[in-house]
Amino acid sequence: MRESGFAFFSALTVHSLAMAFVVGINFAIALRLIGFAPRIEIAALSRFYSLHWYAAAFIFISGMALLLAYPAKALTNPVFYLKVAALTLGLLISRHFQATFFDKPKVTNDRQTINLAYVSVLLWVVTLTAGRFLAYTHNTLLASRYF
């Protein structure tokens, strides 16, 4: 991974593409829950979750590849843990929304759901921002620095 420019770039590209789809789908569903385009059936919109979970799997696989390429760079950086925590919580909220709305027409969104949609947007913004800041905040690139 580290020595092949193509492999590293490919993992980075797949990670970005998959992240764009996961965050994009979550933004769309959150926008609907918050009140945009109220005539779209939430149950129908949540069909996009099937695509979302495929993209999430690609985030995990490419993320693991990037982590294995430069483990010290990520694991010594607190921003990495912030990204992983926000990503995990964001996906848990996605799972909750999917369980609540998928194939269940006539479900109305209450105040608690709307608040959770705002939290979801916030978590995805934190995930994106932390992801970008990872490249600028690391102190250690290689573990060999300690040997």
Add this chain to the structure above:
Amino acid sequence: MIEILLSFSQATGIYSFMNSPWGWPVAESIHFFGLCLLVGTVGLFDLRMMGFAKEISLAELHRLVPAGVAGYSLNVVTGIMFLSTAPDQYIYNPAVQSKFFFMLIAGINMMFFYATTAKQVKSGTAIVGVVFRAKAIAAISLACWCGVIICGRLITYYRPPYHWCLWC
């Protein structure tokens, strides 16, 4: 061209902001946020036109597109900030040139959609030929935005003067 862009950046304070400790990553984060909004609205509309989640009315899903336009606006603003702060790193970069090419195709494709197909698609009265055209337009749009993301990631790997460009 480079001098004009740099002068603009310096005169507007963009240059100082982008060269502050967190200016560049903040702009990059906003740039990717805008792109996600675009994928989550225009991308989902494209997927729906291609036949995904047929239960959703295209006219209703189209109501989310303004959020995608807002995301695109964020991309334009932050994109200008990148370009004007380090024009030599962008203008002669083949990844940036390819990214602009995909954006151009996506723009022409969008204009073609609104001129020829949008009305029938949104009203749900599209006949077979129109449906096929709509699917082709959606596939081109989605491919272009994926191309934009891929080229965006490639920018850092093709920094001049070590790499070729299309016209130099």
